Structure formats: C-alpha cells, structure tokens
Amino acid sequence: MNANVEVRELCKRYGSKKVFEGLDLELGEGVIGLLGPNGAGKTTLLRCLATALTPDSGRTEILGLDPTHWSQRTELRKLIGYLPQNPGLYPHFTAAAMVDYIARLKEVTDRRIRKGEVQRVLAEVDLAEAAGTRVRKLSGGMRQRLGIAQTLIGDPKFLILDEPTVGLDPEQRMRFRTLTSRLGQGRTVLLSTHQTEDIAALCDRVIVFSEGKVVFDGTAPELADAASGRVWASGTQPAAAQVFWRTADGRYRVVGERPPDGTPVAPTVEDGYLQFLGAGARAGA
Structure with missing residues (x-):
C-alpha cells in the first residue's frame, strides 16, 4: 500500500x-x-x-x-x-x-x-x-x-x-x-x-x-465473515446474557452461542463489529 x-x-x-x-x-x-x-x-x-x-x-x-x-x-x-x-x-x-x-x-x-x-x-x-x-x-x-x-x-x-x-x-x-x-x-x-x-x-x-x-x-x-457461524434466528426469546433483538417478523436475531432452536443467518458488518467488541464472547457467558 x-x-x-x-x-x-x-x-x-x-x-x-x-x-x-x-x-x-x-x-x-x-x-x-x-x-x-x-x-x-x-x-x-x-x-x-x-x-x-x-x-x-x-x-x-x-x-x-x-x-x-x-x-x-x-x-x-x-x-x-x-x-x-x-x-x-x-x-x-x-x-x-x-x-x-x-x-x-x-x-x-x-x-x-x-x-x-x-x-x-x-x-x-x-x-x-x-x-x-x-x-x-x-x-x-x-x-x-x-x-x-x-x-x-x-x-x-x-x-x-x-x-x-x-x-x-x-x-x-x-x-x-x-x-x-x-x-x-x-x-x-x-x-x-x-x-x-x-x-x-x-x-x-x-x-x-x-x-x-x-x-x-x-x-x-x-469483518462480516468474522461473525460467521455466530449469528442465528430463533423463535424464542434468548437468555438475557445473549446479544439479541426482535425482528419485524417476530423472530429474534441472536449474536453469539446458538440458541436451542437457532437457524444460521448470514452475518453482516454489524455482526462482525459486535464480535470484535467482545459481544459474541459475552453472549455465551
């Protein structure tokens, strides 16, 4: 460069x-x-x-x-x-x-x-x-x-x-x-x-x-790929320790450990950013 x-x-x-x-x-x-x-x-x-x-x-x-x-x-x-x-x-x-x-x-x-x-x-x-x-x-x-x-x-x-x-x-x-x-x-x-x-x-x-x-x-x-395998869609509200939010379709987007009913979701730049700030690590704590 x-x-x-x-x-x-x-x-x-x-x-x-x-x-x-x-x-x-x-x-x-x-x-x-x-x-x-x-x-x-x-x-x-x-x-x-x-x-x-x-x-x-x-x-x-x-x-x-x-x-x-x-x-x-x-x-x-x-x-x-x-x-x-x-x-x-x-x-x-x-x-x-x-x-x-x-x-x-x-x-x-x-x-x-x-x-x-x-x-x-x-x-x-x-x-x-x-x-x-x-x-x-x-x-x-x-x-x-x-x-x-x-x-x-x-x-x-x-x-x-x-x-x-x-x-x-x-x-x-x-x-x-x-x-x-x-x-x-x-x-x-x-x-x-x-x-x-x-x-x-x-x-x-x-x-x-x-x-x-x-x-x-x-x-x-x-940066988005850094969250690969760490982003999920779930039908039930995760534990409070998880990083998550409710989406428009009523499901929850979870960053961190996989919830029991979690299905993989393609990660975004924001997801990768959360990973590097340690949110992903805290999510599984």
Missing part, C-alpha cells in the same frame, strides 16, 4: 487517562471506515490527524509533511478537509458566507477563485439554492451538509469526516454515499461513523478501534 498517512508509536493522554499508546497506522487512497464504541478514542485520533490536537509523543507524517514543524503544519492544513462532530457554524452567517469564511482561513485569497469554490462545494452538497439562507434557518440535515461543503474547499487530498451522516435523511445519505465514493478516487477519506450500513456500502477498508487499539483492519466482507 502506498500510504498517504503514517502514524508511528502515537500516544495521547488526558491527565491520567490514556486514550491510546504506541498506535501504528497507515492509510492509503480510498474510503476508510473507522468503527468503534463511544470512548474508544476515535475522535481524539481524528483531531490529531487533522492537526487540531497535538499528540503527547510519536510520529505522524501526512501527505509527506510533518505536522510538528510549524511551516509544514501550515501547508498541511490547506490539504486537509476536516468535519468535526460539531462543526461550529455561525448562526448569523449565510451558507455562502460560512463557506467563504473557511476558504479565507485556508488562504484562498483570490476573490474570484474563492467565489467559484464556494459555488462549487455548495452545489456538491445540493445547497446551491440555499446559499443566501442564514445558518440559523437551515434544517439539521442542511447544516450537516454545509459542514461537509466546508471540508471540500480547496480540493483537499485528505478528508477526515467525523459522523458526517448524522441528521441526514435516507435520500441525503444516498447522495452522501455517491459523493464520498467519488471523493475516494485519488485521495484518502477517513470516515468515522456508527452507521455500519454506510461502512458496508462505501468503504474499501474498515478499521475497528476499541480502547485505543486497532482490533480489526480489513475489508467489510472480512
């Missing part, structure tokens, strides 16, 4: 709490999904990669640049598009003014070029007609799309998206998938989400992050 992002022995703590320690990671071109429970360290890792947070130790090289050097970090920030969980949009700005402001921060100084960039990225996320609407009047989904538009300013080579589909309706999510799959051609897109269906639909590679460690690194089908 030709890595655009290399992380070596990365460490980050908050006081006495260790978020991750000795983390090694390489990211190449394509759409890479990052899965993990709340508190696993995903957002901290994304902030370090976006140069918004400084790790305590270790080495990071992104697009051939070292963010520990001030001049290289400044150059790198022009090449990164970062969507945090809470983009921090200014409510009194119009959608166009908000994106224009980010373009200025990215040092797109030519007014004509900046205007063209604002129009381009708003069109990419279907907000061209809302360019003059103030942020406070946009719906939650429109604000999320505006956040995505901001990340596209300057045609960045490394996109970091933290929960980008929150607030999007099914049609908007489909459009996001179309856009993201196209953006993954010729650049690195790191997508953190709890939506396993987005991972299965979009990602060339999936990383499962748990307690500051990579516990799985492979393809979406390989």
Whole structure:
C-alpha cells in the first residue's frame, strides 16, 4: 500500500487517562471506515490527524509533511478537509458566507477563485439554492451538509469526516454515499461513523478501534465473515446474557452461542463489529 498517512508509536493522554499508546497506522487512497464504541478514542485520533490536537509523543507524517514543524503544519492544513462532530457554524452567517469564511482561513485569497469554490462545494452538497439562507434557518440535515461543503474547499487530498451522516435523511445519505465514493478516487477519506450500513456500502477498508487499539483492519466482507457461524434466528426469546433483538417478523436475531432452536443467518458488518467488541464472547457467558 502506498500510504498517504503514517502514524508511528502515537500516544495521547488526558491527565491520567490514556486514550491510546504506541498506535501504528497507515492509510492509503480510498474510503476508510473507522468503527468503534463511544470512548474508544476515535475522535481524539481524528483531531490529531487533522492537526487540531497535538499528540503527547510519536510520529505522524501526512501527505509527506510533518505536522510538528510549524511551516509544514501550515501547508498541511490547506490539504486537509476536516468535519468535526460539531462543526461550529455561525448562526448569523449565510451558507455562502460560512463557506467563504473557511476558504479565507485556508488562504484562498483570490476573490474570484474563492467565489467559484464556494459555488462549487455548495452545489456538491445540493445547497446551491440555499446559499443566501442564514445558518440559523437551515434544517439539521442542511447544516450537516454545509459542514461537509466546508471540508471540500480547496480540493483537499485528505478528508477526515467525523459522523458526517448524522441528521441526514435516507435520500441525503444516498447522495452522501455517491459523493464520498467519488471523493475516494485519488485521495484518502477517513470516515468515522456508527452507521455500519454506510461502512458496508462505501468503504474499501474498515478499521475497528476499541480502547485505543486497532482490533480489526480489513475489508467489510472480512469483518462480516468474522461473525460467521455466530449469528442465528430463533423463535424464542434468548437468555438475557445473549446479544439479541426482535425482528419485524417476530423472530429474534441472536449474536453469539446458538440458541436451542437457532437457524444460521448470514452475518453482516454489524455482526462482525459486535464480535470484535467482545459481544459474541459475552453472549455465551
């Protein structure tokens, strides 16, 4: 793999709490999904990669640049598009003014070029007609799309998206998938989400992050296969220790040990994810 992002022995703590320690990671071109429970360290890792947070130790090289050097970090920030969980949009700005402001921060100084960039990225996320609407009047989904538009300013080579589909309706999510799959051609897109269906639909590679460690690194089908022989359909409610839920047909989907009347079910990415989080092991306890 030709890595655009290399992380070596990365460490980050908050006081006495260790978020991750000795983390090694390489990211190449394509759409890479990052899965993990709340508190696993995903957002901290994304902030370090976006140069918004400084790790305590270790080495990071992104697009051939070292963010520990001030001049290289400044150059790198022009090449990164970062969507945090809470983009921090200014409510009194119009959608166009908000994106224009980010373009200025990215040092797109030519007014004509900046205007063209604002129009381009708003069109990419279907907000061209809302360019003059103030942020406070946009719906939650429109604000999320505006956040995505901001990340596209300057045609960045490394996109970091933290929960980008929150607030999007099914049609908007489909459009996001179309856009993201196209953006993954010729650049690195790191997508953190709890939506396993987005991972299965979009990602060339999936990383499962748990307690500051990579516990799985492979393809979406390989992640689903990890739960092979551990997913069942049952007509009776399993024991409370099992991981299960009631499906629309009245049966129960069980991840873990086979129930007495269990019949095998094809595993999904979500099932494999539960396995790597230890749910499958706990199910048989």
